[in-house]
Each structure stands twice: as structure tokens, then as C-alpha cells.
Amino acid sequence: xxxxxxxxxxxxxxxxxxxxxxxxxxxxxxxxxxxxxxxxxxxxxxxxxxxxxxxxxxxxxxxxxxxxxxxxxxxxxxxxxxxxxxxxxxxxxxxxxxxxxxxxxxxxxxxxxxxxxxxxxxxxxxxxxxxxxxxxxxxxxxxxxxxxxxxxxxxxxxxxxxxxxxxxxxxxxxxxxxxxxxxxxxxxxxxxxxxxxxxxxxxxxxxxxxxxxxxxxxxxxxxxxxxxxxxxxxxxxxxxxxxxxxxxxxxxxxxxxxxxxxxxxxxxxxxxxxxxxxxxxxxxxxxxxxxxxxxxxxxxxxxxxxxxxxxxxxxxxxxxxxxxxxxxxxxxxxxxxxxxxxxxxxxxxxxxxxxxxxxxxxxxx
Amino acid sequence: xxxxxxxxxxxxxxxxxxxxxxxxxxxxxxxxxxxxxxxxxxxxxxxxxxxxxxxxxxxxxxxxxxxxxxxxxxxxxxxxxxxxxxxxxxxxxxxxxxxxxxxxxxxxxxxxxxxxxxxxxxxxxxxxxxxxxxxxxxxxxxxxxxxxxxxxxxxxxxxxxxxxxxxxxxxxxxxxxxxxxxxxxxxxxxxxxxxxxxxxxxxxxxxxxxxxxxxxxxxxxxxxxxxxxxxxxxxxxxxxxxxxxxxxxxxxxxxxxxxxxxxxxxxxxxxxxxxxxxxxxxxxxxxxxxxxxxxxxxxxxxxxxxxxxxxxxxxxxxxxxxxxxxxxxxxxxxxxxxxxxxxxxxxxxxxxxxxxxxx
Numbered sequence: 084x085x086x087x088x089x090x091x092x093x094x095x096x097x098x099x100x101x102x103x104x105x106x107x108x109x110x111x112x113x114x115x116x117x118x119x120x121x122x123x124x125x126x127x128x129x130x131x132x133x134x135x136x137x138x139x140x141x142x143x144x145x146x147x148x149x150x151x152x153x154x155x156x157x158x159x160x161x162x163x164x165x166x167x168x169x170x171x172x173x174x175x176x177x178x179x180x181x182x183x184x185x186x187x188x189x190x191x192x193x194x195x196x197x198x199x200x201x202x203x204x205x206x207x208x209x210x211x212x213x214x215x216x217x218x219x220x221x222x223x224x225x226x227x228x229x230x231x232x233x234x235x236x237x238x239x240x241x242x243x244x245x246x247x248x249x250x251x252x253x254x255x256x257x258x259x260x261x262x263x264x265x266x267x268x269x270x271x272x273x274x275x276x277x278x279x280x281x282x283x284x285x286x287x288x289x290x291x292x293x294x295x296x297x298x299x300x301x302x303x304x305x306x307x308x309x310x311x312x313x314x315x316x317x318x319x320x321x322x323x324x325x326x327x328x329x330x331x332x333x334x335x336x337x338x339x340x341x342x343x344x345x346x347x348x349x350x351x352x353x354x355x356x357x358x359x360x361x362x363x364x365x366x367x368x369x370x371x372x373x374x375x376x377x378x379x380x381x382x383x384x385x386x387x388x389x390x391x392x393x394x395x396x397x398x399x400x401x402x403x404x405x406x407x408x409x410x411x412x413x414x415x416x417x418x419x420x421x422x423x424x425x426x427x428x429x430x431x432x433x434x435x436x437x438x439x440x441x442x443x444x445x446x447x448x
Numbered sequence: 449x450x451x452x453x454x455x456x457x458x459x460x461x462x463x464x465x466x467x468x469x470x471x472x473x474x475x476x477x478x479x480x481x482x483x484x485x486x487x488x489x490x491x492x493x494x495x496x497x498x499x500x501x502x503x504x505x506x507x508x509x510x511x512x513x514x515x516x517x518x519x520x521x522x523x524x525x526x527x528x529x530x531x532x533x534x535x536x537x538x539x540x541x542x543x544x545x546x547x548x549x550x551x552x553x554x555x556x557x558x559x560x561x562x563x564x565x566x567x568x569x570x571x572x573x574x575x576x577x578x579x580x581x582x583x584x585x586x587x588x589x590x591x592x593x594x595x596x597x598x599x600x601x602x603x604x605x606x607x608x609x610x611x612x613x614x615x616x617x618x619x620x621x622x623x624x625x626x627x628x629x630x631x632x633x634x635x636x637x638x639x640x641x642x643x644x645x646x647x648x649x650x651x652x653x654x655x656x657x658x659x660x661x662x663x664x665x666x667x668x669x670x671x672x673x674x675x676x677x678x679x680x681x682x683x684x685x686x687x688x689x690x691x692x693x694x695x696x697x698x699x700x701x702x703x704x705x706x707x708x709x710x711x712x713x714x715x716x717x718x719x720x721x722x723x724x725x726x727x728x729x730x731x732x733x734x735x736x737x738x739x740x741x742x743x744x745x746x747x748x749x750x751x752x753x754x755x756x757x758x759x760x761x762x763x764x765x766x767x768x769x770x771x772x773x774x775x776x777x778x779x780x781x782x783x784x785x786x787x788x789x790x791x792x793x794x795x796x797x798x799x800x801x802x803x804x805x806x807x
Contacts, residue, residue: 116792118752119490123483350783354745355791384715385745391482428716429480
């Protein structure tokens with residue numbers, strides 16, 4: 084017991100002193116239940132990188148279609164093309180949503196959808212070009228590696244060509260979705276057939292090379308092991324060493340409602356496991372500046388506490404969120420409440436843009 | 449926030465089991481470093497309860513929502529004659545009990561409004577009927593507010609009322625009705641309710657009669673950190689005198705459907721209040737994280753901040769849910785055990801007096 088604790092403290096000291104920890108050391112940390120000790124170190128590292136500032140963004144989700152040829156067991160959002168509740172938004176509908184966003188001081192559209200079987204690349208490039216013309220300040224934080232790969236297949240162009248064409252149209256940033264757990268055995272069991280670990284990493288790397296900055300996510304708390312989580316973190320850290328293109332890392336909990344993967348597990352990952360995973364992510368990913376806490380999947384109370392366990396960003400105020408809500412998880416937060424929760428915990432709220440540049444119009448009370 | 453001398457003094461007192469001062473307690477209540485608070489609270493928690501977290505298999509019974517008081521934080525109470533007022537007869541109470549207890553149930557938690565006309569004999573008959581049917585189930589019944597009301601309208605002293613309740617099967621008492629002891633706050637949020645002195649006196653009498661009780665504190669409304677500290681110190685003092693309290697249960701305020709309004713407590717405030725309570729109440733064995741009110745996620749995390757008890761499976765919680773609680777009204781035993789073990793603690797099923805039933 085004593086020697087185990089000493090070993091842990093040695094690892095944590097190393098991290099706190101700015102030295103990198105090994106994957107096997109991260110595994111040791113995952114088997115350790117002293118949340119306070121892990122939190123304290125993660126908090127020191129987070130504050131060292133970003134001070135007392137906690138950022139957030141005013142954005143909105145636009146899920147342009149729920150039609151998807153993928154068949155992921157963890158998804159409650161996707162529909163077959165002939166399903167009665169399948170939809171594809173029109174340009175007009177999308178423009179309406181962007182207008183609402185701009186009217187509320189929003190700066191980012193989180194634009195993602197299913198893998199639509201027939202929608203051509205030009206639908207995307209023309210849309211972005213049109214919207215960019217009308218709303219030049221709004222950043223399109225759009226797509227995900229599975230969507231880019233799919234667009235390459237639909238268009239017959241290489242992935243790099245697709246990235247270039249979208250970038251030409253005005254695309255500037257990509258969220259890290261579709262990563263789930265970057266471990267092949269788990270992905271196969273999850274029915275995660277739409278993209279492999281290597282494809283996900285390759286597309287991220289190409290984006291970074293083409294100067295499309297991205298984020299990275301991890302969805303945990305389903306059938307993965309501790310070793311799988313660490314493998315995931317290690318992939319992200321190694322790629323970041325090569326490109327520096329990840330702006331933020333966002334771990335979130337798998338939501339077991341309304342999807343086949345949910346039937347394989349008894350309980351969703353607990354708040355304790357969430358905070359622990361967040362803290363270890365902060366400790367391990369020494370080359371990523373921002374770690375985002377998630378209140379959408381775990382609620383406002385734990386979302387606020389994530390600020391003490393390694394998070395320095397609370398993501399978005401989310402005018403609209405469909406994918407997680409479809410899995411039975413509904414949490415709403417507005418900018419005022421976001422600011423209150425950040426300040427109450429002793430941090431400095433700061434509205435940011437997609438690129439983590441701080442905005443002047445933070446509505447501090 | 450404080451200098452190292454301050455923390456050394458607090459640590460020394462905790463290690464030597466000396467009570468901390470009011471001023472020190474107020475500093476703790478205003479502290480923003482949750483790790484310092486958590487480490488102190490956790491040290492006391494592990495000293496008293498090792499790595500165990502307790503729970504029980506319990507059911508809630510609320511015989512009536514009719515109440516003579518109109519507390520502004522309450523969304524449950526109704527006036528007599530209101531369209532959604534309800535008032536179970538003795539037979540209905542028995543039917544209800546039969547519906548909610550299982551073979552595994554070890555405790556019935558019975559609380560309701562301070563009823564305008566049910567006299568003591570209504571409650572003594574209730575307890576003895578239930579006890580007759582289920583002799584092994586502990587009856588944890590009636591807050592000090594209810595006991596005061598039933599004694600008053602029956603024209604007897606509280607002591608006599610408690611004696612009769614005890615001989616009818618009352619095993620222990622819940623800790624409700626304490627709210628915040630500050631008379632300033634009580635005048636604003638529960639002016640008709642018994643005073644802090646009356647609440648403490650009723651618990652003192654219960655303890656002298658051998659009835660163990662719990663204590664609570666409703667926080668996150670209009671009270672100040674000082675008022676929270678004074679509440680805790682008053683409890684600490686009575687416990688010093690009687691030793692009759694089993695658990696202290698901080699209760700986060702829920703604003704929905706109340707006339708007081710306001711916002712829900714934050715995770716940060718929940719952590720702080722539970723941890724500081726654990727530090728101040730060094731003569732209480734148990735600090736409970738009441739998941740119905742804190743939320744399941746918070747209750748789990750609170751195990752690292754002083755909490756060693758997660759209440760129970762709770763069948764049919766009504767009072768907090770009337771105020772908009774989004775928690776389920778029941779947890780399976782399996783889920784509770786999971787919440788405990790996945791936080792690195794050892795789940796222990798207990799009875800109402802903290803005797804071990806199963807590890």
C-alpha cells in the first residue's frame with residue numbers, strides 16, 4: 084500500500100515539475116482512487132498553462148442531417164434515408180440558424196451531420212462560401228474525420244483534396260468527433276466501422292498540415308479498459324508532438340440511453356470516474372494547452388467542479404444540441420449562468436473564439 | 449487564501465481532536481481551495497469510518513402534505529382544503545406501507561406536514577400498527593416540527609409525546625425542520641415554524657429518552673456563511689452534551705415551485721458545505737450525502753469530501769421532487785453499491801442505528 088502510494092506520488096511529482104509521464108505510469112494513476120491528490124496536481128498543471136482564466140464560447144450546433152450510412156452502436160441520432168424522421172436542412176434553414184446565433188453574440192457554428200449517402204462535396208463548399216460571405220466573422224468549426232473520409236469517397240477526391248476544397252470555401256476548424264476510443268479492438272466491438280484509428284489520426288494530421296486546427300475528444304465509460312483509454316491518450320499526444328494542431332482535448336462520458344451499445348453496460352461512467360479521467364488527461368497531455376470540461380453529459384454541478392480537476396474551458400453555451408439529447412441527456416446553460424458558475428468557483432470567466440483567442444465582450448457581472 | 453500558520457493551527461486541532469474556533473470555521477466556509485478542505489475533511493472521515501461508505505434499504509412515507517406552516521422554501525406543503533392536499537387515513541397508510549416495503553427494507557422514513565388536527569393517538573396507532581406488521585423494520589419518524597405540533601394539539605408536553613411515540617414503536621428521528629437556526633433567516637423563510645431553540649430542545653429531550661436522531665441544515669438560499677457556521681456550532685454543542693445525533697445531513701435548497709425562488713446550489717457550494725461540516729462537526733460519527741437533493745453525481749464525489757453515508761435506496765421521494773429535483777425517486781441497491789465502489793470506497797449496508805448488515 085505504502086509503496087504503491089509512493090510510486091503514485093513520484094509519478095505526480097514528475098508531472099507537476101513539467102516532465103512527461105509514460106503510458107504505463109498513466110495506467111498506474113487510473114488504478115488509484117485518491118481523487119483529491121489527482122485533482123490537486125491536474126489543477127496545478129491547468130493553472131500553470133492558463134492561469135485562473137476559464138474560457139467558454141457562445142456557439143450553436145447545427146446538425147445539418149441525421150441521415151447516416153454508418154451504424155455505430157452508441158449513436159441515438161442517426162437515421163436511414165427512408166426513415167420517417169430523417170431530415171436534411173436547406174441552406175435557408177441553416178442561414179436562419181446562423182442569423183439567430185449572430186444575434187446572440189455567437190461566433191462559432193459547430194456544424195456536423197450524419198454520413199449522407201448522396202450529398203455532393205459542392206453542397207458543403209457552396210454552403211460555407213455563401214455563409215462566409217454573409218457572416219464573415221462566424222467560424223465554421225465543422226465536420227469530423229468520418230465525415231471528411233466519407234466526402235472523399237463520395238467525391239472521388241483524395242482526403243487532402245477534400246480538405247483543401249473545403250478550406251478554400253472558408254472552412255477553418257474541425258472538432259475532434261468520431262475519435263470515441265482509438266483502439267481497434269474496441270472500435271470493432273462498438274460497431275465503429277465508419278473509420279479506423281489510423282484513418283482518424285491520418286485525417287487529423289492532414290488537417291493540421293493544411294492548417295486546419297482541430298480538437299480531440301475521447302468517449303469513455305462503455306466497454307473500453309483502462310489500457311484502451313491510455314492508448315487513446317497516447318495516440319493524441321504523439322500526433323500532437325508531430326503537428327501541434329490540437330487546440331483542446333475534450334473527454335466525455337458515453338451516454339447509454341437509446342442505443343445498442345448502452346444495452347451492453349449496466350451504468351454510465353460515474354462522476355468520480357469522469358473527474359479522475361479528466362485529471363489524468365490533463366496530467367498526461369502535457370503538449371495540449373486546453374482541456375474542456377463537459378457539463379452537457381454530466382450536469383452543471385460536476386461541470387463546474389471539472390474546473391478543479393484539470394479543465395480550463397467549459398465549451399459552449401450551446402444554443403442547440405441534438406446528438407447527446409437524443410441519447411436522453413438534457414442539460415441547458417446560458418451565458419449568464421456559465422459566468423456565474425465560473426466566478427463562484429473563484430475563476431475568471433473569459434469568452435473566447437474558436438481559436439481560443441479571448442474576446443473583449445465577456446459579460447462579466 | 450489563508451497563510452500557512454492558519455492551516456497549521458487547523459491541522460493541529462484536527463489531529464489532536466480539538467474543536468476549531470468560530471473564526472476559523474468562518475474562514476473555512478469562505479475558503480476557495482477545495483483541495484485543502486477536502487483533505488482535512490477526508491482525513492476526519494477516514495479516521496472515523498475508514499474506507500467504508502454506508503447506505504440502507506429504506507422507504508419514504510409521507511402520510512399527509514397538509515401543514516399549518518407556510519415555509520417559503522417548501523413546495524410540498526398544502527393548506528387544509530386545498531385541491532391537491534392529501535391526508536391518508538390509518539388504513540391508507542397501512543396499504544401504502546404494504547406497497548412500498550420489500551423483504552429487504554430495514555427502515556421506514558415517515559415525515560409529513562405539521563398537521564392541523566391529527567392528535568398524538570393518530571400517530572401512535574400508526575406506529576404500532578406498522579410495527580405489528582413489520583416488527584423488524586426500523587421506524588425513523590417525525591421531525592421535531594411534527595412532534596411539537598402533535599404534542600401541542602394533544603395538550604401534552606413534548607417529553608410525554610416522545611415517550612408515547614417511543615413506546616408505540618418509534619426507533620429514531622430524522623433531522624428535518626432545522627433549516628437554518630439563525631432567527632434572522634427563520635423570520636424570512638419560515639416564520640411560523642418552531643424556533644431554533646425549540647428544535648434543539650426537542651432533540652435534547654429525544655436524546656435523553658434514548659431516541660437517536662439526525663440533524664440537517666438547509667443551505668444555499670439567503671443564509672450567510674456565518675449563519676451556516678453558527679448552525680453547525682449549535683449542533684456541535686448539543687452533541688457534546690447528549691451524544692444523541694447519529695448523522696448530519698446538509699440539504700441543498702431546491703427553488704422550483706417555492707415562493708422563495710432563487711437558484712439551485714452549485715457543485716462548488718455543495719462540496720464546501722459538506723467538507724466544512726465534516727471538519728466542524730468532529731463529534732458526529734457520520735456526514736450524509738443525501739443524493740435526492742445533491743444529485744447522484746455530486747453525492748458520489750462528496751465521498752472524497754467528508755461524506756461516509758449515501759442515505760438509502762429511498763422508495764418514492766416526494767418532498768424534494770415537489771421542488772423540482774431531477775433525481776430519480778428511487779435507486780437500486782446495486783446502483784448505490786456501484787456509486788460507492790467506483791469511488792474507491794467499500795459499500796456497507798447498515799440499519800438505522802448504523803449496525804452492519806452486509807459488507
